[in-house]
Amino acid sequence: MSSQNVNPATVVVNSANSRKAKDTTATKKDSVSVKKRLQQELMGLMMSAEKGVSAFPEGDNLFHWVGTIEGPKDTVYEGLKYRLTLEFSSAYPYEPPTVRFHTPCFHPNVDEHGNICLDILKEKWSALYEVRTILLSIQSLLGEPNNESPLNVQAADMWSSQAVYKKHLLNHYEKHAKSTL
Amino acid sequence: MEATQVKQHIKLMKEILTCPICKEPYKTAMMIDLCSHNFCSLCIRRYFNIKQECPICGQDVSSSNLAPNRIVDTMMQHHNQLSSLLQISSKSTGENKLLHDEADIMLTTDTAFNPKPANSMQPSVVLNRLTETDSISSKTKQDENDDISLQNTPDFSLGIAEFCTQSQGFSLPLTVDDKDTFSGSCDMFVPYTTSEDFTKTCDSNHEIEESLMLAQPVVLVKDEVSPVVKLSRLPENFASTRANENQGDSDMESVEKTGCPVCGLNVETENINHHIDHCLAREERNSSLRQNTPKRYKRNNPQVTKLAYNMLSLRGLQRKLREIGLPADGDKLELKRRHQEFLIKYQAEQDKLQPRRISILIEELIQEDERRRASEAVTSRQLEYPCSIQNEADRREHLKKHEKQYQMLEDLARKSFPHHQDVNMDNVEDSGEEPLKELTSHDCGEGIVPETQLIHSTLDVEIKLQNLPSLSALSPELYVGPSPSEHSLIDNNPLANGNEKVSQVNQRHSHLEKPCCSNDTVV
Numbered sequence: 001m002s003s004q005n006v007n008p009a010t011v012v013v014n015s016a017n018s019r020k021a022k023d024t025t026a027t028k029k030d031s032v033s034v035k036k037r038l039q040q041e042l043m044g045l046m047m048s049a050e051k052g053v054s055a056f057p058e059g060d061n062l063f064h065w066v067g068t069i070e071g072p073k074d075t076v077y078e079g080l081k082y083r084l085t086l087e088f089s090s091a092y093p094y095e096p097p098t099v100r101f102h103t104p105c106f107h108p109n110v111d112e113h114g115n116i117c118l119d120i121l122k123e124k125w126s127a128l129y130e131v132r133t134i135l136l137s138i139q140s141l142l143g144e145p146n147n148e149s150p151l152n153v154q155a156a157d158m159w160s161s162q163a164v165y166k167k168h169l170l171n172h173y174e175k176h177a178k179s180t181l
Numbered sequence: 182m183e184a185t186q187v188k189q190h191i192k193l194m195k196e197i198l199t200c201p202i203c204k205e206p207y208k209t210a211m212m213i214d215l216c217s218h219n220f221c222s223l224c225i226r227r228y229f230n231i232k233q234e235c236p237i238c239g240q241d242v243s244s245s246n247l248a249p250n251r252i253v254d255t256m257m258q259h260h261n262q263l264s265s266l267l268q269i270s271s272k273s274t275g276e277n278k279l280l281h282d283e284a285d286i287m288l289t290t291d292t293a294f295n296p297k298p299a300n301s302m303q304p305s306v307v308l309n310r311l312t313e314t315d316s317i318s319s320k321t322k323q324d325e326n327d328d329i330s331l332q333n334t335p336d337f338s339l340g341i342a343e344f345c346t347q348s349q350g351f352s353l354p355l356t357v358d359d360k361d362t363f364s365g366s367c368d369m370f371v372p373y374t375t376s377e378d379f380t381k382t383c384d385s386n387h388e389i390e391e392s393l394m395l396a397q398p399v400v401l402v403k404d405e406v407s408p409v410v411k412l413s414r415l416p417e418n419f420a421s422t423r424a425n426e427n428q429g430d431s432d433m434e435s436v437e438k439t440g441c442p443v444c445g446l447n448v449e450t451e452n453i454n455h456h457i458d459h460c461l462a463r464e465e466r467n468s469s470l471r472q473n474t475p476k477r478y479k480r481n482n483p484q485v486t487k488l489a490y491n492m493l494s495l496r497g498l499q500r501k502l503r504e505i506g507l508p509a510d511g512d513k514l515e516l517k518r519r520h521q522e523f524l525i526k527y528q529a530e531q532d533k534l535q536p537r538r539i540s541i542l543i544e545e546l547i548q549e550d551e552r553r554r555a556s557e558a559v560t561s562r563q564l565e566y567p568c569s570i571q572n573e574a575d576r577r578e579h580l581k582k583h584e585k586q587y588q589m590l591e592d593l594a595r596k597s598f599p600h601h602q603d604v605n606m607d608n609v610e611d612s613g614e615e616p617l618k619e620l621t622s623h624d625c626g627e628g629i630v631p632e633t634q635l636i637h638s639t640l641d642v643e644i645k646l647q648n649l650p651s652l653s654a655l656s657p658e659l660y661v662g663p664s665p666s667e668h669s670l671i672d673n674n675p676l677a678n679g680n681e682k683v684s685q686v687n688q689r690h691s692h693l694e695k696p697c698c699s700n701d702t703v704v
Contacts, residue, residue: 040203127201
């Protein structure tokens with residue numbers, strides 16, 4: 001019984017550093033069903049054409065996607081574009097994908113390597129979430145950061161004065177992000 | 182216009198009938214009894230293996246809270262029929278035909294669902310109905326009885342339950358009328374003739390259900406016959422079944438009687454054993470009627486219970502697997518995974534209306550295992566390629582540093598692989614979608630990636646890996662590895678010889694991996 005009470009979140013958190021190790025330890029479900037589900041999601045994404053959010057597998061590896069989100073309207077991130085990478089394990093959707101910012105992002109809940117602190121990607125993950133909902137949640141996270149548990153303390157401190165934040169943000173975007181897009 | 186509306190509704194229905202976990206139509210829908218959310222059996226059991234809560238509302242539940250939701254399965258079937266009908270009719274005939282077909286299906290669903298409530302109908306409801314009709318009949322006199330029996334003449338479009346209660350209702354006044362003709366058995370009908378007495382005797386549910394059961398075959402089979410014939414038959418039926426209990430009830434004050442422990446009726450002591458047998462058998466029959474849901478599997482089957490994997494030794498686990506009939510090779514982790522997978526599959530199978538045998542399941546599992554092993558070899562290699570660009574910043578720095586060297590190497594490589602090399606480069610750059618679409622169509626249709634397909638895709642990846650600037654930049658040895666002749670051999674006749682190619686691919690992968698791994702130390 002004890003084996004079933006393993007918190008999948010811990011596995012995921014550790015995996016950021018040792019993905020190779022995870023490959024061998026994670027419970028492996030048949031990759032056929034995972035592929036099927038990912039294809040379904042891809043179809044859904046193409047059909048729905050969500051505003052400000054898009055994603056597509058990179059190359060022909062269905063387990064590695066590249067997503068793009070636009071900063072939400074009426075926030076300091078308006079008009080900015082960010083690219084993210086999503087990596088799916090063979091236990092998806094029972095385990096969350098590893099999502100990180102490919103474009104450097106100045107945000108209280110994003111660290112310098114692009115790791116995102118978002119509960120639904122960790123302990124609050126549910127098999128119901130999909131690429132579309134993940135990207136939408138990250139998009140809304142941009143406008144509504146959780147300053148209680150910041151990964152980027154500087155950004156969290158700066159958030160209170162929006163004008164200063166925006167200036168710094170645009171500066172940061174010009175400097176680091178433009179080159180990667 | 183109507184056809185588009187129908188299509189829209191069918192589309193909506195399809196959305197509703199989609200499992201939220203696998204995003205596909207429900208396969209053996211299971212409902213969580215606490216929150217009434219539905220999932221495929223396999224999906225939710227896999228989910229519970231990781232997290233014991235409802236994926237939608239987060240309520241703490243476990244697999245014991247699951248119950249099959251057969252209505253969803255039946256709806257699924259009808260939905261499939263409907264959509265296939267729609268496709269056919271929209272091609273061949275007009276809209277009218279389509280609507281007609283739809284109506285037909287609606288009818289069949291009705292009839293499919295009706296027996297269920299009929300059999301499980303609460304006795305109290307039956308009782309109410311009976312007393313109602315009875316009170317009317319007791320008030321009315323003989324000449325009015327005909328009218329009532331006409332009123333109560335069964336409407337054949339009704340469900341079985343209504344049908345039976347009505348037939349029961351109109352049988353009552355007639356038993357009063359025909360008292361003379363059925364004088365032999367009329368004593369036993371006395372309690373039924375007046376409403377007050379009837380309600381008293383009907384306190385025990387068995388009475389009602391028995392009368393229902395008896396009424397059913399007669400009335401239902403002879404549905405074209407006039408009510409009088411039916412009714413004249415009904416008492417006969419009663420008489421024959423009750424004959425041995427009630428024989429000479431009128432003249433045997435002297436005969437010893439004993440109360441039946443099952444139904445509470447006074448029965449001749451001589452016949453009590455026979456009567457009890459009858460009573461018990463009847464009860465069994467009734468309970469089997471009431472129990473509409475199929476028998477659930479035994480939860481305590483020793484073969485297929487959960488195991489405390491951490492408490493078991495490797496040998497213990499191997500033994501358990503052998504007991505089931507599963508292969509017992511591999512390390513403990515692999516064995517644990519295999520057992521878990523079997524358990525989930527087995528339970529999901531038992532949820533089905535008609536579960537297949539375990540041996541079939543095991544065979545399937547073994548096949549799947551083999552397939553997974555084959556694909557794992559592929560995916561793990563596929564995964565290594567994003568892994569190698571993990572340290573973005575480092576990689577870029579490294580690239581900048583040695584830009585000239587790489588340029589030179591690339592030029593060299595281009596020269597050594599003249600034509601098809603360039604074509605491949607183009608493929609990688611501008612049409613990343615194409616191979617994917619190909620894959621999608623294959624997968625959706627068959628559910629399983631065909632072996633050749635897999636090999637083909639690995640080949641593609643393989644070739645792309647070589648051509649990808651990032652990787653080629655990181656591992657200059659790569660270009661030295663495979664000779665041009667070998668390369669052209671593979672490219673020129675794709676899908677010609679599967680097995681050979683796999684081995685070649687594997688060989689080349691081993692070439693590939695070395696530089697990848699050593700790269701970390703270089704940077």
